[in-house]
Amino acid sequence: MSLSEDTITAPPPEQRRALVVMKDVSKVFSSGTVALTGMSLTVNGGEFVSLLGPSGCGKSTALRIIAGLGDTTTGTIDWPSSRINAKGLPEGDISFVFQEPTLMPWATVFGNVYLPLKLRGVSKHAAYDDIMAALTRVGLKDFVDAYPRELSGGMKMRVSIARALVTKPKLLLMDEPFAALDEITRQKLNDDVLRLWKETGITVIFVTHSVFESAYLSNRIVVMKARPGRVHADFPLITSLERDAFYRTSEEYRQACETVSKTLLEALGGEEH
Numbered sequence: 001m002s003l004s005e006d007t008i009t010a011p012p013p014e015q016r017r018a019l020v021v022m023k024d025v026s027k028v029f030s031s032g033t034v035a036l037t038g039m040s041l042t043v044n045g046g047e048f049v050s051l052l053g054p055s056g057c058g059k060s061t062a063l064r065i066i067a068g069l070g071d072t073t074t075g076t077i078d079w080p081s082s083r084i085n086a087k088g089l090p091e092g093d094i095s096f097v098f099q100e101p102t103l104m105p106w107a108t109v110f111g112n113v114y115l116p117l118k119l120r121g122v123s124k125h126a127a128y129d130d131i132m133a134a135l136t137r138v139g140l141k142d143f144v145d146a147y148p149r150e151l152s153g154g155m156k157m158r159v160s161i162a163r164a165l166v167t168k169p170k171l172l173l174m175d176e177p178f179a180a181l182d183e184i185t186r187q188k189l190n191d192d193v194l195r196l197w198k199e200t201g202i203t204v205i206f207v208t209h210s211v212f213e214s215a216y217l218s219n220r221i222v223v224m225k226a227r228p229g230r231v232h233a234d235f236p237l238i239t240s241l242e243r244d245a246f247y248r249t250s251e252e253y254r255q256a257c258e259t260v261s262k263t264l265l266e267a268l269g270g271e272e273h
């Protein structure tokens with residue numbers, strides 16, 4: 001790995017504004033579980049951040065708080081680049097992709113991608129171009145009239161990504177989106193997400209259990225520790241190679257995986273598995 005060269009598109013300065021600022025956040029559920037403690041994280045425009053850590057270390061809880069879907073118990077969360085609504089939450093520039101594609105089985109691909117715009121009161125006619133653009137980005141423009149039951153697992157996930165992109169968010173939150181897919185499909189979708197990230201300049205926070213996936217995708221890795229959930233390490237991952245099939249077999253990728261893996265093992269230190 002080189003710290004000087006970076007062929008992964010470095011975000012231009014105007015994009016590097018803070019999108020999310022978590023300060024000393026803790027989250028204690030009513031059950032008494034301390035899901036997060038003292039978590040501080042600033043994510044800047046254009047970053048691709050992976051949140052990596054053992055089961056139960058609070059990755060999903062952190063992502064929900066970042067999305068404005070969950071309260072903090074103490075500490076603060078702020079979205080300095082967003083328009084904030086009366087509830088104190090960012091208005092419309094954050095999208096979420098979950099592990100399950102959660103498509104409406106009775107609606108076509110078009111209808112599923114239309115949903116977020118429909119909920120905002122946009123007519124089908126006015127939404128048409130944006131829906132087709134989102135479907136084109138994920139390679140599904142020829143499947144607009146298909147129903148979810150006619151699609152493979154990878155295609156369903158692409159629809160879910162198109163649905164997240166159709167509102168043109170600044171920040172895309174992905175919670176283990178490809179964990180249920182086979183390895184080849186997962187690699188293809190990893191490449192799709194990287195391409196999207198490069199083409200659109202969108203900022204991504206990606207939750208994963210996989211060292212290999214995080215080392216392939218991210219330009220910054222946040223490793224979390226469990227019981228209670230907190231940040232163990234936060235470091236840039238800069239490579240001199242384009243992240244593609246060649247990178248997957250390169251010495252540089254092997255080194256990146258080793259670095260991430262070592263850090264994860266440290267985070268697991270003392271835990272029984």
Ligand SMILES: Nc1ncnc2c1ncn2[C@@H]1O[C@H](COP(=O)(O)OP(=O)(O)OP(=O)(O)O)[C@@H](O)[C@H]1O
Binds near residue numbers: 029030034035057229
């Ligand atoms: N709604 C809830 N009520 C009570 N406890 C919860 C709730 N949601 C999560 N927890 C607990 O908080 C801790 C952190 O959970 P979280 O799902 O954020 O971890 P995670 O790192 O995303 O786990 P995984 O990798 O298994 O998805 C866990 O102990 C979990 O059981």
